[in-house]
Amino acid sequence: MDLELTGKRALVTGSSSGIGAAIVRMLAAEGAVVMVHGRDEAKTRAVAQGLVDQGANASYVTGELSQEEDCARVAERALEVLGGVDILVNNAGGMAAVNRPDTKAETFNRPWLETPWDDWRWTYEQNVGSTVRLIQALAPGMIERGFGRIINISSASATQTEPDLADYQPAKAAITNLTSGLAKSLGGTGVTVNSVTPGTIATEGVRSGFVEWARQLGWGTPEWAEIERRFTTEVIPQPTKHFGRPEDIARMVAFLASPQAGYMTGSNYRVDGGVCRSIN
Template sequence: MDLQLSGRVAVVTGASKGIGLAVTRTLLAEGARVVASSRRTSPELDALAGPDLVHVAADLMAPDAPGEIVARAAEAFGGLDILVNNAGGPPPGVTLPRGSFLDAGDEEWRAMFEFNLFSAVRAVRAAIPLMLERGGGAIVNVSSGNARQPSPMNVDYSAAKAGLTNLTKVLSAEFGPRGIRVNTVSPGPVRTAWWTDEGGVADMFAAQAGTSRDAVMDELAPGMMNLTTGRLAGPQEVADVIALLASPRSANTTGADFAVDSGFLKEI
């Protein structure tokens, strides 16, 4: 399927690995021009280098950073059509998972909201005027299944993502009539560095359960989370949905929340 993205300009945050890297690779393959943002680059992102890719090293905890990333798209490629707010998870200095609401104080809550909600708010604020100049655009906010599945684990992260999902609905209603579609993709557990890296979540669970990292990801975690498919999702599976929502092929889809979560959410 031709996603009709050739020549369109996109910004992707958290682009050096995981879902963001897969989104960047997919958009480039579809002919888009991409400004990819991350704190630092990676060998995998460097391998995509070419005239249609600009990397912006930025720390989204800095209030000015989202606007500067969006401005770089206008400077490099003349405008903006697509914004993918993918960056998220534990901000610098914060370790997840938590076990209880009582495990996080005010500073941890502030940091979590800065990274997972406020950075997206700032990026959207900068992107909307550029999109309106071009007659519209598409914004995809990467939320989480935990936005709709309350849990005492990672409660501050879940609350920030719930705010992002709510924000998406509001933006869709206000700017949809002006040609800007805004949707949410909510992954469940995905085989990203947060799980797979040495010292990551899989290793933490493996130490507690007396098993291996692979056994956690292949058997223990899918069972604990009651995943319908029996496995964690791959980053590309999430990226494919994001690319479709960014595409004119989804021209009448807005204000929607797409779960790419292995069947994690079972409520209506």
């Protein structure tokens, strides 16, 4: 299937590694003109250069999207370099305990009652604030041209909560909710808005974390295939007995970004191996 993405201009936030990098590579492979975004300039530039070396039209921009000024600068840079943005993928996210530059916890999952409000504020700014600001900056151009795709990366924890994760789960719930409302607000403009909910995706960081978890569980040092099988059977049961790959998310995003998906808006698409227990 030709996704008709040749020449479409895409900004993918948080695309210097992991899921975001897979998304930007997939869009570039389909012929889109892409802008890579990240916090670390060397990593972000390397992803963009790798795409250029493969013949893609790629550029990059850096910025800390929890900061209002950086959001504005990233949007301005995208408009300046690309001449407009047809596809906005809001992938940058994370939670304060892991990602906040000025303070990090010893554990990623602070107890709910011990999560300071400053962490809530940072996580909301990083997830919700950046999404809202970039949409408000870039959607008007999409409306003017009569075509646009806004794709927000959510989380299973938006609807299927776990203990603690106090600041992260509500922020992702807001992402899923605003996606539905915005789709209705932009009805008839040619701009669609959808969210994608990944399951456990075996990025490099996730793999190393599960290897350590397996060690703590007394499993020794089994091969990755055995780690996946045991976790998805014994610890995080799901119908597919393996975790996802970044490309699984990228394929869904690429389809939603295409003109082929013009009848799909206001929805949340789960790519999670069936781990979520509810129907919707």
